Amino acid sequence: MQDFETRRVVMVDTQVRPNDVTKFPIIEAMLNVPRETYVPDSLRELAYLGENLEIAPDRVLLEPRIFAKLLDALNIRSNDLVLDLGCGLGYSSAIIAHLAEAVVAVEEDPLAKQAELTLGQAEVDNIAVVHNALPQGAPQHGPFDVIMIEGAVEEVPDTILESLKEGGRIGTVFMENNLGIARIGIKTDGVVNWRDAFNAAAPVLSGFRQVSRFSL
Numbered sequence: 001m002q003d004f005e006t007r008r009v010v011m012v013d014t015q016v017r018p019n020d021v022t023k024f025p026i027i028e029a030m031l032n033v034p035r036e037t038y039v040p041d042s043l044r045e046l047a048y049l050g051e052n053l054e055i056a057p058d059r060v061l062l063e064p065r066i067f068a069k070l071l072d073a074l075n076i077r078s079n080d081l082v083l084d085l086g087c088g089l090g091y092s093s094a095i096i097a098h099l100a101e102a103v104v105a106v107e108e109d110p111l112a113k114q115a116e117l118t119l120g121q122a123e124v125d126n127i128a129v130v131h132n133a134l135p136q137g138a139p140q141h142g143p144f145d146v147i148m149i150e151g152a153v154e155e156v157p158d159t160i161l162e163s164l165k166e167g168g169r170i171g172t173v174f175m176e177n178n179l180g181i182a183r184i185g186i187k188t189d190g191v192v193n194w195r196d197a198f199n200a201a202a203p204v205l206s207g208f209r210q211v212s213r214f215s216l
Contacts, residue, residue, distance in 0.1 A: 004036050007048040011035075011064050015050045021068040023075075029098035030068065035061075038091030038118060055088050056111060058203045062150060066182065066200045067092065070148060070171045073184045073197045076100050080145035083163065086134050086205055090115035092150050093127050103127045104141045106134060135207035139163045148172070152180060152201070153208035161192050173200045 012030050021027070036047040039055055046053060052060035062070075076082060076099040087093045087105035093115070096103050105127055107115050116129040130138045135157045137147075142163035149156070149172035156172065164170055170185040170192060180201035185192040 004034060004047075008032075008035065011048045011050075015064045016068045019065050019069055021072045023072055025099050026068060026071050026095075029095045030064070033091065033094045033098070035064075035091055037122070038089040038094065038115075040089075052202055058206065059086070059088060059111070060151065060202055061088055061091060062202060066173065066202070067095075069198055069200075070182055070184075071095070071099070073182070074146050074148060074169050074171045076146055081142075083138060083142065083144040083147040083160075084150065085137060085147060085160065086150040087111075087115055087129070088150060090119045090122075090127075090129075092148070093129075094119060094122060094124055096148070097124050097126050100146070101126065104138050104144070105129045106132050106138050108133060133207065134205055135159065137163050144168060146170070149205070149208075151205040151208075152203060154204055154210035155208065156185075156192075157207065161187075164192065166190070171197070173202045175201065175204050 008031055036044045039047050052063050054060050080100045082096050082100045082103045084093045084103050084105045087107045093103050093105040112131040119127055137160045143165040145165055145168050147164055147170040152173040152175040164187045168187050173180050173182050182197045182200040183194045184197050185194045
């Protein structure tokens, strides 16, 4: 059985680099942050699989390929304030903390409590965990340079889009009829304009499903 450090190297070499993720800060963070620490104990042996890992009902730790490619496309800089929406048990925030100036990680209980505990034990000091419903985000801490949604959406609530800074970037996976694509949005003149980035799939987060609109 391989040790976890070896598995991290294999993950990067077989799932991340081959998918055109070459930014050194991303590679370095994914080589050094112990992914197995941020999953339930029963799933530690599965932490480095190349697939979405269910950590709670309808909640996943995004597969390394999707997560790394979203990070690459968002181009997080060292002076960015990042909203990590749906941080799960804290893995995504721990990685982003290596890239950004500060991270606001939003999660619902009981995941939020565990994320706060695990990140505290890891002594990551530039992350604030906010216990809140995901669709509400954390507008009191914004506006944000970057927003990353750790899961899929059918649509993004206005509350989240409004907390994105002018010129800021947002990334997530959009699902429609079981087909998914990762998109990156850039806010220009108050409007977020989306572009397709790559194919991806994940469970749709509660509160991010498309609201039916009826007209007479």
